[in-house]
Amino acid sequence: MTADAARPFSWRSVILPAYLPTLLFSVGEGAMIPVIPVVATERGASLALAGLIAAMLMVGQLLGDLPAGWLVARIGERTAMIGASAVASAGTLLALLVPTERALGVGVFLLGLATAVFGLARHAFLTSHVPARVRARALSTLAGVFRAGWAVGPFTAAAIIAWTGSAAAVFWVLVISCAAVVVVLLVLPDPETAFGGADRPQPNPAHGVRHAIVTYREVLARIGTGVGILTALRASRTVILPLWAVSIGMRPDAAALVIGIAATIDFALFYVSGHVMDRHGRLWSAIPGLVGLSIGHLVLAFTHDLPTAVAWFTGVAILLGVANGLSSGVVLTVGADLAPKEHPAPFLGAYRTLADAGQAAAPLAIAAVTSALSIMAASAAMGVVGLAGAAMLWRWIPRYVPRRPRHPEPDEGERDEGWTPASDT
Template sequence: MSVAQPAPFDWRSVVVPVYLPTLVFSLGEGAMIPVIPIVATDRGASLALAGLIAALLMVGELVGDLPAGWLVAKVGERPAMIGAAALAVVGVVLALLLPTVFWLGVGVFLLGLATSVFGLARHAFLTSYVPARIRARALSTLGGVFRGGWAVGPFVAAALIAWTGHTESVFWVLVAACAAVVAVLLFLPDPERVFGAAQLARETSTATGSVRKVSGTANPDASKPADAPSPSVFRAIRENAAVLVRLGTGAGVLSALRASRTVVLPLWSVSIGLPAEQAALIVGISGAIDFALFYSSGQIMDRFGRLWSAIPGMLGMALGHIALAFTHDLPDRVGWFTALAVVLGFANGVTSGFIMTLGADLAPKDNPAPFLGAFRMIADTGNAGAPLLIAGITAGVSLVAANIVVGVIGIVGAAMLWRWVPRYVPHPHRRR
């Protein structure tokens, strides 16, 4: 008796409801990120303290990863994301109404918490319902959507600053974006109920006498069996400790390189005396190049393997940081800054979706959110730690030294992934 092949995954069924809220939120966040160090220095912060304030975005993401894994598994994506949008608005309003460095830091930290929920919610959904053969492209597209917002956001920021003359006016872009996100989530179909349930029905219809148990991101009323275990992030950590430490650490180094780029470029622009609108424009160009490569990264991973994306990108970012360190006092330092911002954007774009794809490769498909929360927490340790490291080295030595240290760490991280990914993740041609 022949078994029918599973119905092909329909991209059109998820493009708008899955990716649009992420795009809108990341656009608002992307407008705000380049101006955080500038606003901090305007409020009296030193260069090192401005770096610390910018780092609180990543610290918030790190702190939020475990609760986000539990929250998404418990209440579902849409309620969690609506709550996250509200939390981001609270943070921005606090930073605007209480114009001190401290409250700016609080607002940035709350934005980081909200970002962790947005990142994990869509990651868990695509992990459960996207076939393995196109997983990297789907998750690279999700990464590309984030990058698209981060690429467009700085251009919006530059235009708004030029129009209003006030750097803090950019914060209202995030408020408007969060309001739009809530509207999209409320008025478009919930992917968990509509698209997730449809995919499960197709899979069940092709099964040979067995019914697949599904929990986690699936609609609990439609697909979660009564005897399914309650979501536990800590159980996922215990059961997957070895892989989380080995591959999570390597992913954390990649996160550190990415986070360093978002902090170093604005700080470097301040240190060489660039005007705020010009700095935002250069960061926006870097982000646009980053964004342009997201789908190519997914194609590379699906066709050739995960490392063909990760290793070149990590080495490019590591060497780019090191090269930038030697340009600070050159006569054409602005030109070098622009060129290396482009290099860092290109290298980061090549790695688009790698961490999410790696997490999806390793996560259980029936209940991915707890594992992904743990995996993202470890990976985001680098995301949060790199800006703190940069702030500490900048305060104790210099921003130049911070760039060199981050670059060396990036080279070590590339070697770690080269060692461990082949052991735990099969080549895509053998993954069916």
């Protein structure tokens, strides 16, 4: 039974069970992530080792996506989130109480695993229980909640460091946030039961992650690759901008202000993105986002040595913020559109692995090209790759994610059965 058949959809019915735990978890993660390199260097790690320890978060998330699909399908979203919070707390306490570089690396890796499970559980829940007519707005809001937590977290970390004088003390924020997540999930009614999840078919090994990869291999290769390029451009933006500011000799406080303004614009557009996708289709978010990110990278590549480089940097940073904001939630929404309705978690695990692979590969590619050629060449290369990704999504999204009626009748089934493997002939 789907959510549509069980009860009418209400935004109030998903705010607490879907968004509040996400906000709490992301605030803790947003506070911890910026201080990981600082804590690593305080413990004697070199800059290279500190960077490797920080990268363990993405390694854990990337390796955790596929197992997360199996786990969420087997034990349910609520239990998976509680388990993920426990693992994140355990990893953080290990990193906090054992003051070595190795313990810190293991703890950050465990946090990455927990992040994969937590994110997939929310994605699967909204995929299963939110009607198709508001799916993009619901998932864009989920993306906005994550971004809000990551924005609040660093300010919380700064306040704690100013108060205690210890960067490691910030780790307690994540421990407390995870404890709050568990309390919220235990106190609130199980959202899966409230939305008719008790009637969902039991997990079948034949519908596991391996089956999803084999059955949906073509759509994963086509749309998954395009989505991976989008996440790569997003990750590139967060790496390129600080490096570019240093390269052109911009004052750190001025660069931070510009990047902060761009991030604020990015966050402000998350609901606009969802509304556009629900009303006009997924391409109207994916293509402007990718093209805008690509143009921004290309413009940077040709303005580095100009006398007005700082002005160009400011304009491009804002352009990248707008482009990223306009594509907010599109990765989650397209994944939900493509996922099988009865057992979405295994497919979403494979889909999110491709998205996270792009996100993980971008910083490595930028570092390699910058080392071999220049930062301008790295920015130009990412811009060209982004345009290729836009062409892929322009070609394949209309095939696998067909447009829905703009105003469905109230008594129509709101869940679209979507694409099935049999249609890909």
